[in-house]
Structure formats: C-alpha cells, structure tokens
Amino acid sequence: MIYIDVLVEYDVLKLNRPFTYACRQPVEPGCRVRVLFRNREVIGYVTAVHEQTHLQKVSEVLEVVDPKPLLNEELSELSEWMSHTYVCPRISCLKTMLPPALKPEKTHSKVIMEDWAELGDPVELTEKQRAYRDAFEYPLPAREFRRQSAGLARTLIKKGAVRLFKKEKESKPVMPVGTDTNFTLTEEQKAAVQTIAEGSDSLYLLHGVTGSGKTEVFLQLAQKTLDAGRQVLFLVPEIGLTPLMIERVTARFGANIAIYHSRLTAQEKYRQYRAVQEGKTAIVVGTRSAVFMPFSKLGLILMDEEHDGSYKQDNLPRYQTRDIVRWRAAYHTCKAVFASATPALESYSRALNQTYHLVELKHRIYQNLPEIRLLDMRREPRQDALAKTLIDAIRQRLADHEQTILLLNRRGYLPIVRCAECGTVLTCPDCGIALTYHKREDVLKCHSCGRIFAFDHICPTCGSTHFFQASLGTEKLEEQVRQLFPTASILRMDADSTRKKHAHEKILSEFQAHGDILLGTQMVAKGLDFERVTLVGILQADASLARMDYRSAETAYEMLEQAAGRSGRGTRAGIVMIQTFDPDHYVMQAVVKHDYQQFFRKEMKYRRLGVYPPFVFLCSVLFSAGNAQKALQAASDAKAFCAGFDVIGPTEISMRQRRPRFRIVIKSSSKQKLVKMVQELADRHQRLFSTVSISINMDPYMLEE
Template identity: 45%
Template sequence: MRVADIYIEYSASAIDRSFRYACEDPSVEVGMRVKVNFAGRDVIGFVVAVSEMANEDVANLGYSLSYVKERIDEYPLLNEEAFDLASYMAKICVAPLISCFQAMLPAKLKPKSTDHHVRTEVYVTFVQEMIVKGKRQQDAIEYMREHKKVKRSEFNQHFSCLKRLEELGVVELSQEERSADLDDVIETYSPMDLNQEQQTAVDMIRSKKGYGVHLLHGVTGSGKTEVFLHLAKEVLDEGKQVLILVPEISLTPQMVSRVKGRFGKAVAIYHSSLNNQEKYEQFKLVFEKKVSIVVGTRSAAFMPFDNLGLIIMDEEHDQSYKQDSTPRYHCRDIAIKRGEYHNCPVVLASATPSLESYARAYKGVYQLVELTKRIYDNVPETKLIDMKQSMRSSGNYLVSKEMREAIEERLAKNEQVIILLNRRGYAPILRCVDCGEVKKCPHCDLALNYHKTRNELVCHMCDYHEPFVQVCSKCGSTRLKYMGFGTQKLEEHLQEMFPSSRILRMDADTTRHKNAHEKLLTKFGNHEYDILVGTQMISKGLDFENVTLVGILNGDALLSRSDYRSVELTFDLLVQASGRSGRGEKNGEVLIQVYDCKHYAITCAQNNDYSTFFKKEMQFRHLGNYPPFSYLASIIFSSLKEEQLHDEVMTIADSLSVSDVKKLGPVELLRRNDEHRMRIVFKSKDFEALLQVVREVQNKHMKYKHKSKLEIDINPLYME
C-alpha cells in the first residue's frame, strides 16, 4: 500500500509530528499540499514522505489508515532545501515544524484551511486568420495576429467585437492564474566609478570564493549600495540569482529603482504591504524563474530560489528583521543558512552593526570589510543641545531655540529638513489635573495615547480606541492635561513656528494605506515639502541630497528603558538618523536634543565613533552576561485567569533542572489584551543546553489541563 506522512495545518506543539495516511493517488509527491480528515474535520497538510508499506505491516499497525482525500498542488511547493530550512528553524526557534512551513509560503499557498483562493484572468488567444467586412473587426484581427495572446480586459479597452470574433473562431478564451506583469525595463543608471575603499571592499568579498559571511561596516553615505550593485552584476552575469533584503517597506521602492535602473531587469518585490494575491504572484515569478533579482523585507528570505549567487542584508542591525510571532526567527539566521546551502556569499551591511555581528567579525568568524569615508567626504557637523539648560533659558520643551534658528536658516536657503521624534500620536499620556488619574487601556496596563486628528484615545499595544471625552472617568473633572508629545503635536507646533513651510508627517498613522511610504517619500524627494517629520522609519536608508539639517528630539528617550539593548538602540537610532543629513555636495548639520549629554551612547553617536561605543557596550554586556557573551530565551505565559497562571508558572519554574543554564524569574508583566502574563528568562553560554531547558518547559506546560498560552522567543531582541 502506498502511504504518505503528513504534517497537518495545526501548529500546536502537542501534535508536532507527522500522521500517516493511505494514498491511492500516484501523483502525490513530497512537498505537495493535500486534504485529509483529521479528528473529524477536513484539513490541509504537507506531505513530508511517501513510501510503500506491506499489507501485513499495515494490518499490524493496530488502527486503520484514513485515505488522502485530495491533492491540492500540481507540483511540489517545497524542495529539499525548503525542508532542510524548515527543520533548522523548528530547532533553533523551538517551534512546530508546520508553523515553519506556513512562515515560508505566501498566504494563498500556506498549508492552512482558508478562503485564500488564487485569482484567475481571462485571456484572448489568436487562433486563425479570417477576412471580415467590418473595419473595426479587421483591425481587431490584425491586433491579435500581432500580439497572439492578451488579457480580455486589455482587448476590451481597444475593441468591442470580442464575442463576434469568438463566434467566428478567430480567437478563443481561456482562464488562467493571474500573474504579475513584467514591464519592459530600461537601464537609466550607469555604473559609478568606485573609489579606492569601495573597490577594496568589492575585491575582499570576491576573493573568498563560495560561501562566506562578510560584514560590510560602512559609515552612512559611504556608498554601500554601489558596492552591492557591483557585486550583483558579476553574479547576474554568471546566470545566478540575487536576494537583497531591506528592513523597512519604505526602503524597498528606492532599492528596486536603483536595481532596475542599473541592470534593466525585472525585479520581484516582496513585503508586507502587498496583498495576498500580489505576494503569490511575486512568489510565482521566482518559482517559474522569470526574474533573477528579489528585493524585499524579512519574509523575502524564503523566496523559492534554486541558484542563489549572492545574498545582501542591508541595515543588518535593524530589529525589523526579527519575526514577532511563531516561529520567532531572525532573518539573519535564515540568510546565512541559505547562503551556506547555495555556497554563495552573504553580505551583512550597516553603519551600526549589531554587537553580535561585529563581535563575530572581530573574532574572524565573519570577514570584516570597512568603508570609513563618505562619498562626498563632507561629514555633517553634529551638535548636542542640553534640554535642561534650554528649557531654563527659553521654556520651550519641544523645539529648542537653537533648533528653531537652524530650521529657519535652512528654509531660507530653500534646503530641506528632517525632524525625528520616535513617538507617534499627539500625546502619550492624558492625566486629570484634579485627581491625577491617567486614562488607561481597559485591556492592557498601558496609558492611552491621544490622537488629535482622529480625536481618539488609542492603545499602541492592542489598537483599542475610544472617542476622546473631556471628562475624567474617575472624578468627573474636565481639567485634563496632555503629558508628553508625539509626531502629531510636533507637526502642529512646527506649523505654528513656520506657517509658510510645507510640512509632511510620516509615521504609522500616515502610512497605513497601500504604497503610502513610496508616495510620501516621492513627494518629499520632489521638494513638494520642506520639512519631513517622522518616527524611526525615516531614520535609515533615505537619500535626499537637499536635506542639510536633521533634528532629533528626545534623543536619549530610549535610555530610560530597562531593556538590556536600550543603549545599543539609542546609538543606532542617532547615528542612522544623523546620516540622512548632507548626503550630497551641500554641507550637512545634525542637532540632537537630549537631557543626558554625557552618556557614552550620546557622545559616541555625536562623534560617529562605533569603535569606542562597541568597546564600552561590550564591557556592560560582559558584566551582565548578555549577548553576545551568552544566549537568551524568553518564555512568556499568558492567561485570562491570574491565579491559575501564577500556580502553573511557579510549579513549572520550581521543577526545572537548570544546572548549566541560569534562570531569571518568573516575573509578572503588564497585562495585554485582558490577559495576565508572566515571564521566565534563561541564559546560557551553551546553546544546546538552553534549547533543552526550553523544550523541558514546553513539555511540562503541555501536561496542564487548563494551561496558559506559551510564547517562546530564542535570542529575543528586547525584553519589556
């Protein structure tokens, strides 16, 4: 009997194994999706093995095999590399294997019972020549003779005689899957001559044939992208494929434009702003080998390449590369694993490399390649503004006198300004003056943010929102005060300061709609606006030659967080944002408003001194035994029932054997979405020992009848 081993769509740890089914269909292969009955329901699963089983062995199973009900795919979706990659993810993330399959595929191909149907398109195909009397019909026939096959919608834009031509047998209609259009691409950018540092960087990366991880540490504006393009050209000329990863959606259009313009080739684009159909179409372009270059964010790392020759991960330090749901993988790990499989170079690039990556390069695990000078060799002058002193003299806690004067000077020269404030909304806290009550989210233990344009109070954790009412819910007072400020309030304040200036705001609220990032940045690039106000999404990768001033407000705000990465995040944000100034021939300036001018993250960012920052921060990490000196695992338990949660977590924590692993906690966390939460953190220098303890927690958790939810995060990037 032919049997198939199948992982069903449920990503529960308790059933993280394959189930065996009888399979009569000889066309079912490993890597295909099939429909089976599981626990009385029709579900979707992935075939991971197909074999012949003797009848006597089937009889000895002790149970009868159900049959595969339907084959869904015409060809396997997953190949040997995909299975290997999924197994690797499942191990290092301590995640169910089926969840890894689901993470690797677009929604319309996930092994999951959903309503995501692939859309189809009707095509008109030319069949035979025929002489007709009507001129328009004859024109239509000539049009089809030339084009052979077109979309029905396209035909109907030019002619209205489709039904008649079909009756005459001149054309026939067919229905096919919709596919992405591949526009003709014209080369618009000539390769730039590399300077000595850039050429050395290219030569160093090329010199190591085959697989290798290269850390390209280049200051902002040093021409890292040009190095990417020179490396990519050689790979494309060899007939191989190139993957370019960027952290933010806003950076994708710029990179796509550079790549298309340089090589005159179609590029597949893959990021979260695409709808499910568009993601499927881009996936198919790569699967069917219609494109050889992919530019995308985190999930683009799973595109179905079969001949990768180069992987580039720009802004490799960025937290956006970490997946925030199961499996909680880091894109860097996936890129390196795929580079090893395809025996191709992996280039990790950043002006502020993550401490983990730089430490590996420092030890020689990665090859360190450095670009120390800007292309135009005009490093912007960076000044710190002590807000304690500024407030005493001017009383303005939003925009200091020095900042205001600098903005006025740039606007007078018809130059552009970027102002960074890493907090969206109008005000983060609404407090009653009479009783001190702070309006909080009813589902989370967090203050609601006031959004003036919507006149709503919004929770930035669960997205709960309610209309703003000028009455205290506790004492009934109407004396409510806004505490703090966000990008909406800053925009309003700047408009009052500079009434004739054109101000553009870019944050999560203004970029909700499709292609909003690209549209807003295009307008700013065309100088339709003078000042760009935004959150961290405007701090990296943007290249506008007319921006000569970058102002950073609350530059040391992240230092107040208790998270062990808060200092690194502060340094990264300041250096990356500062790098947006003076990227052309005009001199640039950076002003950073802070309350602590002496902290090493602030002074190192002011001087663009990564080396000193690395040494000082590594001392702190070593003392606290934090990464890269150890591995971390965060396990969060959550439940609506606080007492049951506490008993369960304490029982599990007390029963663990952690001889080679340090345990921190359990500790209670803020409530989220009505759920109470507790966390245990584990530290170890031995990664396998760490994984073993996490699996022990997972196994003990599964034994509880009324168990909580479990979130496992191996090597978390931050801990609240």
C-alpha cells in the first residue's frame, strides 16, 4: 500500500491543494487516477507518492488511469509556476497543457482505438484462404483486411490464422503544401539571422516593418536549429494565420511537422501531442496552446505577431504566452525570438532597456511601404458605408485585375439593434450588452456569452417595426459591396464565415486563386501575404479609439498598421485608405508616417501619466454574485485589504449570467509584491465571502470585459 497526493479535477481556488489517497497499484507522479471526492467519482492528478501517512482515515483509489506520467518534469514545474504567478488552481494549468483525451477531468475525450490485423498461428487453411491471408502486408487496419472479402477475413480470424489487436487510431490534420520561396536574403535579413544565430543573448525582439521578410528570417534560424539536432516551435496568434505558416514551413522542411490549434479534433490533438512527446517530429506550428507541447530538445521558439491580444488566455488559467515562452526558453537554455511590425509597448520597452536584444528590419523587400490616405468622413461624399474615393479606388483595382482588402472590425449585420421610434436598444438579458443582428440566420446574438435569440422584428417596448440601420457589421458591408460591384468575386472572413473546419484555408485559397475583394474583421489585418493586393480600405477606424480602456490607442495603432501592411507586398505599389472622423489623432498621424517610434513615444507619455503598464503591473479582480450588494461588499472589502497599493474601483461592469459584477484593479511597481498581495486577498475572500465568486486576471490585456 502506498499513499498519493492528488489534485482533484475541480478548478477552484479553495481546492487548490492535494488530497491524500491510498493506492494498491504502482503509480507515479503525473498520472491520472479515479477517486471518490465528496461522494462523487472524479479524476485526479497525482503530484506525489509516499510510503506512509499521518492521516487516520484515507480513501482508496478506484482506478489508476495511466501507466506512465502524462507530463515531463519540466511541464510539471511549469504548472506550479503558473499556479503561483497567475494565482489560479494548478489543476486548471494541467488541463490547459494536456490535449482533450488526456485531461484530468471526468468528461475528457477518450483516445480512439481501432482494430488492426496481424499474422496469427500456423493453422491448416484451404488454398483460397491461404491466398487471401498472403495477399496483405501485416500489420494493417482490420477494415482494409476485411474490404475484399468479409467472409474470408472472418474465417481466418476465427481459425487464428490472423489475429486482431487494438491500436490508437491514426489521425493527422490535412497539411497545406506550398511552393518554397527560398530567395536570396537582403543584407538586413542576413544581418538579422547572423545577430540572432551567433549572439549570446537568449531573448530577441525582431522589429521589422510589414513585408520586410521576418518569416524568411524565422525559416533560416529554424534550419540552423534543426541542423544542430534540436526542436523548433513556431507560434502564431490565430488559427487564420496557421495555414499560411504551415504552408511556408512544410514547403521548406517537408510534411513531417506537428500542428496544434483549437480547430483540430480531440484525436488529432492527441496524435500531434504524442508525435512530439515520442520525438517523431522536430517542428511544431500552432497557436498559443502549442506553447505547452512536450519538447525534450527545444532549441528555438519563434513567436510571430507577438503583440497580438490572442496570446493572452481569457479563461483559467489566464496566462500570457510571452511569459510561458520566456520560462521555457530559460529552462531549455534556448533562444526565443519575438517578432512584430508593431511590438507591444511592454516588449519594446524591454528591448530599449536591453532585456531583449533588439534586431530591426527597416525596409520592405520589394516595394516601399504603401501610401496612407486618411479619408475625413466629415467631408467625404459617401455611398452607404464607403467613401466615394474608396469606391473609385476599388473600381480601378478591378479594372487592373488587382485585389482589395476591406477591414471592418464588427461582425454581424447590425451590431446595435435600436428602435427608430422609442430608442430602445435590444440587449442580452444575461449580460446587459447590445445584441447583434445576423441577417442570414435572422437571429440576435450576444457576442459576449454566445446566446442566440429569435427576432420577430418588433420592438418589445413600443411595438414598432422600424429599427435604425446606421450601424454596420461585416455581413451588411458584404451586402453593400455586392450591390456596388455585382460582377466581382467577393469573400468574407470573420468568426461567422470561418466556423467550419478548414474554412480559413478555403477562403484564403479562393481569394488567392480568383478573388477580387476580401472583406472581414481583424482576421484580414494579420499576416496575409498576397502579391496582387494593392488596396486596403479600413472602415470605422476610430471605433477602437472610442473604447474606455488604457490600451485602446495601442490596439488601434496595431490593427491599422498591420492592416495597412497587407497592401503592396509584391512588385506593385500599394495604397491604404482609412475612413476616419479624427484624422489629426496621434494614432492616425503615426500610421500615415509608418512611424512606430513616434507612436511609442507619445503613448508612453500617457501611460506614465496614467500609471499604467509598462510602468506598473496590473491585476484585475472581479467579484460576482446573485445579489449586487454582496458583490459590492466583497469588492469594497478587497480594496480596503489592499491598503498600501494603488487600487481603482470598485467599478460595476456588465453582468454575466444575470449576476452583477464589480471590479477592482490593483497596481504595483513590483510583480512579486503584487502576486503576494493577490494570493493573500484570494485566501481572505474564500474565508469571508463564500457566496461571492472571485475571478483573478493577472496582467489583463484589456480592462473592458
């Protein structure tokens, strides 16, 4: 009999400690077990094994699920670090690290097994049976063995001439294959590769203008790492960029790579995870979850578009991928390269204070940066949502057989449904925020909680059937563009049009082959590289600036500059037209000049005055309850407990699941002191406010939630 410490599957802070169980089977730390916890069968994760215990009464393990540990020592240590740093349950970190089929929870997906056939015993067979048996190379899937004659196959299996055994089902994602574009490096690219490959630093910021060839620098560095016998991790922020990076990587290094992102099936994720764990592949391409792949010889981490908000996890554990990259690079004593045309202010600050080694690519490979024109919508004649100047420019591109990208960062048909008679705005009853109308499905959707509501086109307040049509989403924009250019090939790329598997790849390949106009949300602003795109139009460019958030100017600048970078990437000159009501805003002026440093200096002055990152560290703490007064009381108590820290709030924000929410934001110049305070706050809250939920977000990307 041995005794084991087990983390149970419930990811709540009050259970963030191991519970002791007795076990009659051999088991190692890192394995899953099935146990009884408060009279319920749950899955637990073994953290330690002991020969004895001081406890008088200990329950026994019901089942040992895994014969071998799921995580290596590094990832186990990383889960502890994450739990401490982000003040979250360690079990939530383990669930995030593991693919669905291996998650330590009762409802996890199962590994899919299938029957395979192998040669059995030498038994007496008829000539026909012997010929059928000898027609195959063993082992092979049983379905293939049965395909030609189910009757003969059944007889051979019954006689024992062929045996069946279980094997994990092979499930490999479809890999897009492209043509290698291994061209001669520019002098800037050569210098960047040499600086990073031969440098003694471990962390690098590759700041290169759009179209300067950062991906080729990545591929050159990857080749050197592979030649040294080590593994490479390519990270991209969103699924939409994954096919493009996979295409480049497979074209250069062949198809033996692993990919990992949220659109894979559970079995595909499992097989990709195992391929890395078993050392069958040396290259991984994926979104933020790929940062937890079980590398044993990691030699290089390449993080593309490092500024992107998608690298910040929204739910437990609310980690920042850049933090995990730095931790793993230190553990493996390898190099990490963070790359962007618009680095996060925190990253560029680290480069200036030499925490990162700054490497710059200041020039495009083919053309100069595109010309930026600000269209002042206070004066511009327009047709529906488009300025006439932009319409004329699109028409010219169609005549010249060139392509256009239109960016509108609002999906749906009407982002706000407002009655034209009484002014009532239709809102989500659970969240209190405006519902979006989707015309194709004729429904109202909450883009916060995801609920869908039938729409009878009648105002619930006054009974009117008239609603304002002034607001605009990508669905309505597509309708207007089709009316303006009825013969053009128009594609839409947003969260609605890319729900199905491989939808991103299909849309991009169609646009590459015969598309004229690609319109969409911020998906179309990132990473796309089409030589025939010579015009980018950006609508409602001021929308991001209107957000009441300390990072609103930064996210606006990043989106505008990144979107502008999609134009003129080949041998043809590009132009960008930005529709704005505030052309004199410092964000707009920095974009016109493609001047990141100008934006950085201006924005840093505001951050310093407001005491926001990168000058301090933040932690957002939300309190929610069925009763608003209880939530406010808990938030007020928390603020008082944090005396000595700069605390904003309590502030009431939009509710979730009909539960009122209050937020405080804690600031500190010391990350260590902030983490310690928040841990103490969480412990106190659990003791005093059991009916009030607490949600901790260390280093929040945005404060609007």
